[in-house]
Amino acid sequence: MAPLRCVALLLLCVWRSASTSIEGDLDYGGVPLWINRLLGEPSVLSLQGRMDRAWYRANNPEGCPQQCDCPIHWPTAVYCDHRALNQPHAGIFLCCFQGNNISSLSSSALANVTGLRWLILDHNQLQSDKLDLAALQNQTQLCYFFANHNHLSSVPSALPAGLRQLRLAHNQIHTISPGAFKNLHNLTLLLLQGNRLQTITQGDFKGLIKLNLLDLSGNLFSSVPRHLPPSVQQLYLSNNSLSALGEDSFMGFLDLKYLRLSSCGLRSPNVHPQVFNISSLVELDLSYNNLTTIPTVPTTLQYLYLEANEIQEFNTTSFCREVGPLSYSRMRILRLDGNKLSYQQLPPDWVFCLRVLHTSLNFILE
Numbered sequence: 001m002a003p004l005r006c007v008a009l010l011l012l013c014v015w016r017s018a019s020t021s022i023e024g025d026l027d028y029g030g031v032p033l034w035i036n037r038l039l040g041e042p043s044v045l046s047l048q049g050r051m052d053r054a055w056y057r058a059n060n061p062e063g064c065p066q067q068c069d070c071p072i073h074w075p076t077a078v079y080c081d082h083r084a085l086n087q088p089h090a091g092i093f094l095c096c097f098q099g100n101n102i103s104s105l106s107s108s109a110l111a112n113v114t115g116l117r118w119l120i121l122d123h124n125q126l127q128s129d130k131l132d133l134a135a136l137q138n139q140t141q142l143c144y145f146f147a148n149h150n151h152l153s154s155v156p157s158a159l160p161a162g163l164r165q166l167r168l169a170h171n172q173i174h175t176i177s178p179g180a181f182k183n184l185h186n187l188t189l190l191l192l193q194g195n196r197l198q199t200i201t202q203g204d205f206k207g208l209i210k211l212n213l214l215d216l217s218g219n220l221f222s223s224v225p226r227h228l229p230p231s232v233q234q235l236y237l238s239n240n241s242l243s244a245l246g247e248d249s250f251m252g253f254l255d256l257k258y259l260r261l262s263s264c265g266l267r268s269p270n271v272h273p274q275v276f277n278i279s280s281l282v283e284l285d286l287s288y289n290n291l292t293t294i295p296t297v298p299t300t301l302q303y304l305y306l307e308a309n310e311i312q313e314f315n316t317t318s319f320c321r322e323v324g325p326l327s328y329s330r331m332r333i334l335r336l337d338g339n340k341l342s343y344q345q346l347p348p349d350w351v352f353c354l355r356v357l358h359t360s361l362n363f364i365l366e
């Protein structure tokens with residue numbers, strides 16, 4: 001038997017204030033800056049404050065709208081961020097119009113533009129009824145459309161079929177236009193967090209056969225929505241008031257790996273004991289709920305966040321159905337801080353079960 005690597009690992013950690021989000025604004029608000037030579041795609045990083053407008057204008061005088069920046073090392077891009085614009089100007093490959101005053105998108109604005117691949121309209125005032133559907137439909141090369149932090153009330157229909165990422169977080173979206181996704185077979189990422197969705201009906205996500213990441217956090221769901229695309233591997237549902245989780249709440253996914261259910265008001269009596277026994281799961285976030293017991297998780301789970309609950313008991317069977325040379329939990333990170341549990345309460349067998357826990361996070365119980 002391999003030597004146990006659990007010697008000095010302490011499991012539970014002292015209360016720490018709310019953990020900071022790793023993703024932050026970069027994840028959906030940033031501007032592509034560099035082209036990744038291998039993928040041919042820009043990487044998403046904020047450009048603000050990095051560019052001297054006068055220098056770029058002097059070096060790249062042709063075809064750059066007066067109010068915008070056109071980086072010389074990337075001749076097909078136009079940056080018009082934070083310029084109080086009310087109409088987008090069009091570049092060839094990439095347009096960034098973040099933090100302007102754009103409320104409408106007309107087809108004439110993009111009429112002469114072909115080959116547009118990125119269109120970034122975060123932090124504007126876009127309204128669904130002022131979005132000319134034909135404006136985007138002809139952009140057959142468009143892969144990345146970002147309109148986070150706008151005033152959209154529905155997911156637009158007639159989006160171009162080649163889209164790979166659609167980011168519509170923090171709008172007022174309460175409906176999905178019929179057939180909005182029916183042609184989006186290449187979409188892998190869909191951000192809809194911070195909206196007002198209450199239900200998902202059977203046809204809503206039809207067509208999303210490659211969707212990998214779906215963020216529905218911070219909406220108005222009262223139960224786990226049905227009819228989600230089976231291909232989803234990362235499902236984020238935090239900040240919804242979910243009344244209960246049934247045994248089949250997450251059935252139907254082919255390869256669910258990352259599941260986030262933080263701040264959902266979950267209570268142990270309403271959570272089916274087997275709901276998380278999903279063998280593909282890698283990460284499960286149940287922090288900031290009202291759980292009193294630790295639910296059963298698969299031994300293959302590697303990251304479990306349970307901080308800020310009301311957990312009072314620790315039963316090793318939550319992690320290991322049996323313990324042996326090859327039967328142990330693959331858990332690397334387990335957060336149990338901010339619960340009602342003390343180190344003295346841990347049963348002696350936990351060390352044999354949780355033998356690969358990572359030391360770098362301080363799992364120390366007071």
Ligand SMILES: *[C@@H]1O[C@H](CO)[C@@H](O)[C@H](O)[C@H]1NC(C)=O
Pocket residue numbers: 084086101103
């Ligand atoms: C934004 O546009 C509206 C009208 O569309 C106008 O009333 C308002 O002053 C504009 N705001 C800025 C900051 O330009």
Ligand SMILES: *[C@@H]1O[C@H](CO)[C@@H](O)[C@H](O)[C@H]1NC(C)=O
Pocket residue numbers: 108109110111112
């Ligand atoms: C599109 O091209 C036509 C013909 O060159 C021109 O008249 C029109 O102003 C252009 N539209 C825009 C929005 O640039």
Ligand SMILES: *[C@@H]1O[C@H](CO)[C@@H](O)[C@H](O)[C@H]1NC(C)=O
Pocket residue numbers: 107108110111134135138
């Ligand atoms: C879309 O493209 C078609 C064919 O190229 C053209 O006839 C039509 O006017 C375009 N529509 C818009 C809104 O640009």
Ligand SMILES: *[C@@H]1O[C@H](CO)[C@@H](O)[C@H](O)[C@H]1NC(C)=O
Pocket residue numbers: 161162163185186
């Ligand atoms: C979807 O992606 C594939 C592979 O990259 C590409 O061949 C196809 O043209 C794309 N579909 C659309 C509608 O752009």
Ligand SMILES: *[C@@H]1O[C@H](CO)[C@@H](O)[C@H](O)[C@H]1NC(C)=O
Pocket residue numbers: 193217218238239263
């Ligand atoms: C949940 O809501 C809180 C408060 O509104 C917010 O600070 C937090 O970022 C949200 N988290 C997620 C994952 O949406």
Ligand SMILES: *[C@@H]1O[C@H](CO)[C@@H](O)[C@H](O)[C@H]1NC(C)=O
Pocket residue numbers: 263264265266288289290
């Ligand atoms: C947890 O329960 C307490 C009382 O039992 C309640 O005050 C609190 O709002 C609940 N928290 C959540 C997130 O539901």
Ligand SMILES: *[C@@H]1O[C@H](CO)[C@@H](O)[C@H](O)[C@H]1NC(C)=O
Pocket residue numbers: 274277278279296321
């Ligand atoms: C969890 O699921 C596996 C199959 O995925 C099954 O063999 C096992 O019995 C389940 N565990 C419990 C405690 O029901």
Ligand SMILES: *[C@@H]1O[C@H](CO)[C@@H](O)[C@H](O)[C@H]1NC(C)=O
Pocket residue numbers: 315316317
């Ligand atoms: C732990 O859970 C198992 C299965 O639910 C149960 O048989 C056992 O009595 C529990 N142990 C403790 C100490 O509560």
